[in-house]
Every structure is written in structure tokens, then in C-alpha cells.
Amino acid sequence: MTNPSPKNQSALGARLSVILVRPESPENIGLAARAMKNTGFGSLRLVGVDRLEPPAWRTAVHAEDVLSGCAFFPTLSAGVADLNVVFASTARRRQNFSSLRLEEAVSRLRAFGPPSRIGLVFGNERTGLTSAELALSNFRYSIPQAARQPSYNLASAVLLTLFEIFRREGAAAAETELRQVDVPLPFSEQEACLRLILRKLEERRFLHATNARHATEMVRDLVGRLSITAGDRRLLLAMFSHAGDDPERRG
Amino acid sequence: MTNPSPKNQSALGARLSVILVRPESPENIGLAARAMKNTGFGSLRLVGVDRLEPPAWRTAVHAEDVLSGCAFFPTLSAGVADLNVVFASTARRRQNFSSLRLEEAVSRLRAFGPPSRIGLVFGNERTGLTSAELALSNFRYSIPQAARQPSYNLASAVLLTLFEIFRREGAAAAETELRQVDVPLPFSEQEACLRLILRKLEERRFLHATNARHATEMVRDLVGRLSITAGDRRLLLAMFSHAGDDPERRG
Numbered sequence: 013m014t015n016p017s018p019k020n021q022s023a024l025g026a027r028l029s030v031i032l033v034r035p036e037s038p039e040n041i042g043l044a045a046r047a048m049k050n051t052g053f054g055s056l057r058l059v060g061v062d063r064l065e066p067p068a069w070r071t072a073v074h075a076e077d078v079l080s081g082c083a084f085f086p087t088l089s090a091g092v093a094d095l096n097v098v099f100a101s102t103a104r105r106r107q108n109f110s111s112l113r114l115e116e117a118v119s120r121l122r123a124f125g126p127p128s129r130i131g132l133v134f135g136n137e138r139t140g141l142t143s144a145e146l147a148l149s150n151f152r153y154s155i156p157q158a159a160r161q162p163s164y165n166l167a168s169a170v171l172l173t174l175f176e177i178f179r180r181e182g183a184a185a186a187e188t189e190l191r192q193v194d195v196p197l198p199f200s201e202q203e204a205c206l207r208l209i210l211r212k213l214e215e216r217r218f219l220h221a222t223n224a225r226h227a228t229e230m231v232r233d234l235v236g237r238l239s240i241t242a243g244d245r246r247l248l249l250a251m252f253s254h255a256g257d258d259p260e261r262r263g
Numbered sequence: 264m265t266n267p268s269p270k271n272q273s274a275l276g277a278r279l280s281v282i283l284v285r286p287e288s289p290e291n292i293g294l295a296a297r298a299m300k301n302t303g304f305g306s307l308r309l310v311g312v313d314r315l316e317p318p319a320w321r322t323a324v325h326a327e328d329v330l331s332g333c334a335f336f337p338t339l340s341a342g343v344a345d346l347n348v349v350f351a352s353t354a355r356r357r358q359n360f361s362s363l364r365l366e367e368a369v370s371r372l373r374a375f376g377p378p379s380r381i382g383l384v385f386g387n388e389r390t391g392l393t394s395a396e397l398a399l400s401n402f403r404y405s406i407p408q409a410a411r412q413p414s415y416n417l418a419s420a421v422l423l424t425l426f427e428i429f430r431r432e433g434a435a436a437a438e439t440e441l442r443q444v445d446v447p448l449p450f451s452e453q454e455a456c457l458r459l460i461l462r463k464l465e466e467r468r469f470l471h472a473t474n475a476r477h478a479t480e481m482v483r484d485l486v487g488r489l490s491i492t493a494g495d496r497r498l499l500l501a502m503f504s505h506a507g508d509d510p511e512r513r514g
Contacts, residue, residue: 025409043416165322168301168422172422172426251482
């Protein structure tokens with residue numbers, strides 16, 4: 013074929029970004045970069061951090077190029093805006109959010125072929141991701157472990173996730189052709205569509221003062237799992253626009 | 264069964280020792296201990312090191328018991344003397360030594376049932392294992408990686424090896440215990456839920472004579488992709504019930 017990418021690079025290598033949210037330890041940033049290099053990934057995004065401290069360079073042995081190329085974002089929302097599918101790693105199951113096991117998450121992830129751009133989001137070492145940050149993902153997943161404590165170290169969670177992808181991509185390398193799926197919308201547009209749906213639900217009083225947060229998170233989980241495409245958006249907006257009297261006329 | 268060991272502990276947990284040979288960085292010793300705890304292993308042996316420096320305790324978050332219980336040996340020969348099978352991790356293939364890939368090594372390892380005691384040997388961060396040390400093993404193995412450089416960090420090699428064992432040992436157990444996944448509804452119930460949604464959309468005149476077939480198929484595709492659970496059904500039906508005036512009152 014005419015595919016110019018090196019054979020030993022994961023087909024996902026160029027489309028996948030690792031996103032570390034408010035990482036506390038520069039050592040972990042460097043170790044994550046090294047894990048990325050080990051497994052054939054190069055795009056690193058840092059949220060809530062605006063520079064790399066020396067220990068990051070010390071632990072990023074032979075992966076300095078990953079660090080040099082990393083991008084800084086003030087918020088996770090900005091950090092995922094241009095991506096099509098977002099997976100968030102969580103140490104424990106979170107209320108109102110469905111969650112996959114690592115292997116299931118990687119299966120889902122690999123089903124999104126080119127040109128989908130994929131993000132893997134990892135939270136702060138101690139606090140993980142906030143609910144608002146978790147909400148900025150299509151899927152949540154957890155890495156199995158033997159006991160509830162300790163959770164995996166941040167760089168370890170990055171490594172185990174990427175190795176699982178690398179291992180399975182490598183196994184499937186011979187198969188080449190990835191299934192052509194409709195590409196999900198850029199995440200910022202998925203968000204905008206969700207907001208429109210939520211507004212409709214508010215107008216219809218499905219969402220009200222006492223259930224707003226709970227119900228919003230559940231609707232968000234449901235819609236997020238669809239990884240909506242442009243076609244889905246048209247359909248959803250039509251469904252919710254027609255689902256009752258026209259609010260313009262009502263007011 | 265009558266097996267008294269806790270269910271979430273790998274069956275190999277009590278028979279497997281991790282052996283670090285001349286580790287240079289105490290941080291790596293702590294991270295290795297944490298990786299052991301994560302994956303259900305507890306026996307750590309240190310060769311050519313006679314005490315634990317403070318940074319080891321700092322990185323061994325919630326795995327202090329693994330460090331407290333670790334054993335010190337002056338030589339690898341002494342460190343493996345009582346074990347039955349020894350696997351040595353190498354970053355690259357070494358002359359005169361056969362070498363397995365990680366997955367093959369784990370298959371072999373798991374074939375040695377009780378009461379075999381198994382050792383996993385990892386060399387120094389920079390120099391790896393000497394030929395004399397490699398000779399003190401039954402099998403050598405390497406962890407696949409995307410490029411020749413960098414090799415995996417020491418603690419990462421420990422983590423990836425133990426996770427591969429844990430993943431395969433625990434596959435069945437993990438399914439039932441680690442995470443309660445919502446099972447999608449029996450398909451007939453998914454269908455029934457879909458029909459209810461379609462009826463609501465018809466009442467709201469989203470579905471009408473000219474678009475019925477096309478729109479129905481699109482809605483079906485959208486809802487189908489959710490593989491709805493009982494919880495999803497409750498949410499969806501609530502969303503569509505509240506999405507407008509009560510049709511009972513309207514008629």
C-alpha cells in the first residue's frame with residue numbers, strides 16, 4: 013500500500029494524545045513520556061501546567077522529543093476540543109458515570125479508525141479527575157487491580173493503557189484495514205450538542221432544581237457513549253426539537 | 264472451594280518473588296513494590312543492596328508492607344537458591360541465551376503449578392543483568408516495545424510483567440468481582456423500549472408519514488448503539504415522557 017507510516021509504529025500512534033490533568037510530579041510527566049515512547053505514541057498534552065520542571069527531563073530517558081513536543085492547555089475543555097473521542101481513566105467507579113474495564117476500553121478505542129483523533133485523559137495523582145473533568149469524556153475506564161489500595165501510580169496507568177493498545181495493535185498489524193466508522197464530532201461540538209439537548213430538557217421540565225445535577229450527569233453519560241457524529245447530531249436535535257410543543261410558541 | 268486465600272489475590276501471589284539485582288534508584292524499588300501490591304504480589308528480594316533509602320518509602324504508596332517484608336541477599340545466586348523456576352527479564356536479546364516474548368514467558372510461568380516457587384529477576388537500570396547473572400535463570404524474556412530506545416524503566420518492566428500475569432490469572436475472577444457492569448437488557452426489552460420511544464416521537468409528530476421509515480431506522484441505530492441497560496431505559500423513558508405535554512391530557 014501507499015501508507016507512508018513506519019510499520020513498527022502503531023497505526024494509532026499519530027492519532028492518539030495522552031492528556032495529563034494537573035499532574036503534580038514532574039517525574040511522572042517524564043515517566044509517562046518514556047512509556048509513550050516505549051509503546052509508539054508521541055502526542056502529549058498537559059493541562060493546568062505551563063512548563064516542564066527539570067525532574068521531568070531526568071525521567072524521560074530517550075523520550076526528550078515527546079516532552080519537547082508537548083502542548084500546554086489551561087483547561088481540559090480546551091485540551092480535548094479538537095479530539096473526536098475521549099477516554100478518561102479513573103481509579104474507581106464514579107456515580108452517574110458508566111465505566112469500562114481496560115480491555116473493553118481498548119476494544120472500543122480501536123474501533124474508532126482514521127481519521128478519528130483520540131484522547132486518553134489521566135487525572136492528578138492524589139485527587140484524580142473531578143466530576144466536571146470526567147464529564148468531558150465519552151468513556152470512562154478503570155485498570156483492574158488486586159486490591160482497592162493503592163491505585164496505580166499515574167505513569168503506571170499511562171503505561172498499562174498504552175501497552176494494552178500497543179500489544180493488541182501489534183497482534184492485529186497483519187489485518188491492516190481498520191473498520192471505517194463515521195468519525196465522531198470534535199469534542200467541543202459534542203459538548204455544544206449536549207448543551208442544546210439539556211436546554212430542551214430543561215424547557216420540558218425534565219430537568220429541574222432538585223434533580224439537575226444528577227440527571228444532567230446521567231444524560232451526559234448516555235449521550236457521551238454515543239460518540240455522536242454529524243448525522244447523530246442532526247437526528248438528536250430534530251428528535252428533541254419535535255418532542256413536544258414548540259417552546260417559541262409556548263412562551 | 265476450600266481455597267482459603269482471598270479471592271482477589273492472584274493464585275501465584277504466594278509463590279512468586281520479584282528479585283531486583285543491584286537497583287540504583289530507591290524510587291524504583293518503591294515503585295516496584297507499589298506495582299506488586301497493585302497486582303497482588305508480596306514477596307520482594309533485593310540483591311546487592313543492604314538497606315532501603317527514604318525515597319523508596321516515598322514512592323511505595325500504600326505498599327509499605329511489601330518493603331517491610333523484603334529480603335536482602337548479597338548475590339543473585341543466594342537470592343534464587345530456594346526457588347524452583349527462574350525467569351530473567353532482558354531489554355534485548357542476548358547472545359547464547361534463548362529468549363521468550365513476555366506473553367510466552369507468562370504462559371510458561373503459569374504452567375508451573377504449586378508448590379513450585381517462581382522468581383522474576385530484573386537487572387540494574389543502566390547495565391541490566393550480567394551474563395553470569397542471566398545464567399542463573401531457566402528462561403529469559405523481553406517485553407515488546409515500539410522502538411529500540413528507550414528500554415522500559417525498571418519499575419515499568421516489573422509492572423508490565425506482573426500485570427500480564429495478573430490479567431491472565433484473574434481474567435475470570437476480575438469479571439465478576441472488580442467491577443459490577445450493568446448488563447444490557449435482553450434484546451426483546453431493548454426492542455420494547457425502542458418501540459415506546461418511537462411511539463412518543465410519533466405522538467410529537469417527529470415521525471410522520473413521509474419520513475417514518477427513514478427516521479425510524481435512524482432512531483433505532485442511535486438507541487441500538489447504546490446497548491441500553493435497565494438504568495438507561497428508566498432515563499430514556501423519563502426523558503421522552505417529560506419531553507412535552509402529557510399526551511393523555513392532550514387527547
